[in-house]
Amino acid sequence: MDGGAGTYNSRTAEEVFRDFRGRRAGMIKALTTEVDKFYQHCDPEKENLCLYGLPNETWEVNLPAEEVPPELPEPALGINFARDGMDEKDWLSLVAVHSDAWLLAVAFYFGARFGFDKEARRRLFNMINNLPTIYEVVTGTAKKQSKEKTPNSSSRSNKSSSKTQSRQAESKALKMPAPKEEEESGEEDEEEEDEERGNTLCGACGDNYANDEFWICCDVCERWFHGKCVRITPAKAEHIKQYKCPACSNKRARA
Numbered sequence: 001m002d003g004g005a006g007t008y009n010s011r012t013a014e015e016v017f018r019d020f021r022g023r024r025a026g027m028i029k030a031l032t033t034e035v036d037k038f039y040q041h042c043d044p045e046k047e048n049l050c051l052y053g054l055p056n057e058t059w060e061v062n063l064p065a066e067e068v069p070p071e072l073p074e075p076a077l078g079i080n081f082a083r084d085g086m087d088e089k090d091w092l093s094l095v096a097v098h099s100d101a102w103l104l105a106v107a108f109y110f111g112a113r114f115g116f117d118k119e120a121r122r123r124l125f126n127m128i129n130n131l132p133t134i135y136e137v138v139t140g141t142a143k144k145q146s147k148e149k150t151p152n153s154s155s156r157s158n159k160s161s162s163k164t165q166s167r168q169a170e171s172k173a174l175k176m177p178a179p180k181e182e183e184e185s186g187e188e189d190e191e192e193e194d195e196e197r198g199n200t201l202c203g204a205c206g207d208n209y210a211n212d213e214f215w216i217c218c219d220v221c222e223r224w225f226h227g228k229c230v231r232i233t234p235a236k237a238e239h240i241k242q243y244k245c246p247a248c249s250n251k252r253a254r255a
Helices: 013-031 035-041 088-113 118-129 134-139 141-145 150-159 165-173 187-198 246-254
Strands: 050-053 059-062 215-217 224-226
Touching: 013 035, 013 050, 013 059, 013 088, 013 118, 013 134, 035 059, 035 246, 050 088, 088 118, 088 134, 134 141
Parallel strands: none
Antiparallel strands: 050 059, 215 224
């Protein structure tokens, strides 16, 4: 599998983490925003297929490496065979779990290959551990952990003059529900709001919320996405009555 390994010259924990993050982003795309394309690639009539994440944030479904031993650890074989025999959500969750295991194997393979000491391995693990797993992103577990507080917090942002224009545009474009009861604003409330926002993760790339980025919420699965990840701008969002993310739109089309 040519793209899965490639030429790799990193020597530090930070460089290996960048490789990990790029591969992870590609696999998340396959299982979320590009799930329809991924579904089509996983034809059960084909031979053993694997899902590979690539360092440039792309993915591919391909046959396993022919060389023995392979240049890199190999992901789970035969993900295509279970596609039609399982509920789609369960199948995607299973692929996500195996993808998480593969990413860790690749990262620590590089750590061993480049002679990381105990401190470098700890640093690499801590950076990886600060990101939600692919399984958490695909199943929405990461979102549930934050109690889905962000929509209500975003509604409150309209009441505070200290919020940036990007947040005000966000709360207007996303048509978020009003809070059930009025809450007094204050420094403590705003600190809690910022913490809640920081815990919100993009359903496409899995990264955290940032103040200067436009986000949009799917009205079907209620997951949040960077506008850039789903190609929605604030201006375009103003004209969307009900937003459906690519994964929800594709599921409806297949049904």
